[in-house]
Amino acid sequence: MKSKRPFSYLSFASFAVIIGVWCLLTYGGVLNKIFLPTPTAVGQAILDMYKDGTLGSHIGASTYRILVGWVLSAVAAVPIGMLMANSKKFSAIIQPVIEFARYLPVVALVPLTLLYCGIGEYQKFVIIFLGTFFQLVLMVNDTVSSVDKNLLNAAKTLGASKWQSYVLVLYPASLPGFMDSFRVTMGWAWTYLVVAEMIAANSGLGYVILKSQRFLATDKIFAGLILIGLIGLLTDWLFKLLTQLVVPWHERLGDK
C-alpha cells in the first residue's frame, strides 16, 4: 500500500482540477446558475438536507434497496454460474435463456415490474435483481471456466473427489474473479436503482433528483449526483479493501 501513496496524490489532483473548472465557470459568471449551480449552493443544499433530516433517510433508503437486491442477485448467481461452468447439460439448458434475458434493457421492464410488484420496496429489489443477476451469472461462469486446470488436476491426484475439488479448489481459485464481478455489478445496481427511484418512489436519492427537477432546483440535483458519486467511490474503496482481506494471496499485474 505504501507505494500507492504518490498516486493518491494524482487522484486528488484530478478532482481538484474538476472542482477548479467548476468554480471558474460558476463564480466567474460564465454559466447561468440555473444550468450549473455554484459549489457553495450545492454544499448548502446538502447541508439543508442534513439539517432537516432527509439526507440520512434518503441515503439509507437507497443503500438498503441496493443491498437487498444486489445480495439476492449475488447469492443466486454464484451457484448457478458455477454449475454452468461444470455441467455442459445444465449450461445448455440455462445459457440461452440467460443470454436472452441479459439483453433486455432493465428500464424497459420497469412498467411490468410496477404492474406486478406495485410501487413499494419490493419493486426496487426486483429491478436491481433483474439488472445484475443475468450478467453476474455469466461473469461467474467465465471466472470459474478460466480457473487453471492444473490446480484441479493437482487436487484430483491428491485424492480429491469431484465435490471436494469444487469446494476446496474451484471456489477459492475463483474468489478473486468473483470479487471483481461483485464490484462491477454493484456499480450497475446503483444505476438501476436510480432509474427505479425516478419512476416511482417517495424516498431515495433518485427521488430527490427527480423532485428537484420539478422546482428547477439544480443545486439539489447536483447534490444528489455528488452524493451518489461519493457513495459509489466509498463502496468501490470498501470492495478493494474487502478483496485484500478475502484474497490476500492473489497476485495482480502491477503488484509490487
Added chain:
Amino acid sequence: MDKLCIKNLNKTFTNPNGNIVHALKDINLTIKEKEFAVIVGPSGCGKSTLLNIVGGLEHATNGIVQVEGVNVIEPGADRGMVFQNYSLFPWLTVKENVEFGLKIKKMKPQERAEISEKYIEIVGLRGFEDALPKTLSGGMKQRAAIARTLANKPSLLLMDEPFGALDAQTRIVMQELLASISRKTETTVLFITHDIDEALLLGDKIYVMSRRPGCIKEEITVDLQGERGHNTLVLPQFIEMKTKIMQMLWQESKDAAEQK
C-alpha cells in the same frame, strides 16, 4: 508384482482440423518396486500424455494400465503427480498445501502436522511453513509441491518435467535432492524429461521414446556405481551413455522436422 504395467497402449485423438492423430503407439512398459524410471523423448512425442494416462487424467484409446495389478480408470491418491508448473494452491500456505491430501483423507490435525513437518524438513523448506506460494522462488515452489505429493505417501510418484522451468544451478540442486529423497523414501518413480543429463543422473532405467506416434524405442539400464551427483556428469561411462541417447534423439528430432 510389478508396480506399474502398461500393455499395448494406444492413444489417438482428433485435432481441431478433424484429423486423427496417433499420439502413442503400442506402448509396453513395466516398472518394478522402488525403481526410478525415466522417459526421455523429443518434444511432442506424447510422453506427457503417457504420464497423464497413468495418472488417470487422460484415457487411453486402448490397452491396459495397471498399478499394483489394479486397472487405472481415474486419478487417485495412490499415484501422486508433480507438474512442471508446480500447481501449488496459491491461497494456502506451504504447510496447508502439504497437508491438502491428508486433510482429504480426514486425518487428525496433530497427525497431519507431524507428517507435513517431516516432509517440509526433507525438502529443505523449514522456516517457510507459513509462507504463501507467491512469496517463494521457482525452486522453492517445486520443493513444496514435491513435499505435498510425498506427504500423501503415493505408491507411485509421477513427475512431468518437474525441473524444466528452473535455472540450471537450481535444477542440479533439485535433481540431487530428488535422488536422495527417492532413495530415502524408497518411492517408485516415473519421471519424464527431455534432458538427457537429468535422465542419467536420476534414472535406474531409461526409456527412449520416438517421435510421434510415440513408441518406446530403446530401454537402457543405467549402471553408474555409487551416488550420482554433479560430479557424475564428467564420468566416461556417463558420457558414453549420453552420446548414445543423444544420437537416438537427434535422429528422431531430425526426422520429425523433415516430416513437417
